Amino acid sequence: MRVMALALALTGPALAQDGRVVFENHCASCHAVERGAEAGPGPNLAGVVGRRIGGDRAFGYSPALEQAGRNWDRALLLRFLADPEEVFPGTWMGANNLPEAADRAAVADFLQSVR
Numbered sequence: 001m002r003v004m005a006l007a008l009a010l011t012g013p014a015l016a017q018d019g020r021v022v023f024e025n026h027c028a029s030c031h032a033v034e035r036g037a038e039a040g041p042g043p044n045l046a047g048v049v050g051r052r053i054g055g056d057r058a059f060g061y062s063p064a065l066e067q068a069g070r071n072w073d074r075a076l077l078l079r080f081l082a083d084p085e086e087v088f089p090g091t092w093m094g095a096n097n098l099p100e101a102a103d104r105a106a107v108a109d110f111l112q113s114v115r
């Protein structure tokens with residue numbers, strides 16, 4: 001029994017924090033991460049951390065992102081994923097946020113890894 005509980009304790013949080021899994025579940029319906037893949041309902045996110053906000057040339061952004069005039073960094077991305085509308089009022093990301101801080105951190109790690 002003790003071994004079972006330990007196994008559950010280890011795999012539970014590990015799974016929840018696997019950024020790729022979180023991305024597949026919450027983001028992939030709108031966003032591609034393979035470089036060169038066509039934009040879907042949302043822009044391609046390959047290399048997004050460090051990239052200009054609104055920087056996928058194949059995607060038509062809202063004025064909110066189009067006119068942001070700066071680059072994504074990890075801190076801004078974490079805030080955006082918590083509440084897109086608060087960071088960029090009028091964004092078309094809408095309510096597609098991640099309420100759990102651990103999920104946001106995991107997805108940020110994942111997005112930093114896709115170049």
Ligand code: HEC
Binds near residue numbers: 041077
């Ligand atoms: C229902 C579709 C949808 C889902 C689900 C969604 N997004 Fe988005 N996302 C968008 C749209 C549309 C935009 C463009 C927003 C704009 O132009 O204001 C966007 C923009 C972004 C941007 C800015 C990209 C850039 O080039 O500046 C990031 C980063 C982002 N989304 C991350 C995510 C992550 C991470 C998730 C999963 C937690 C997610 N999105 C879920 C539709 C979605």
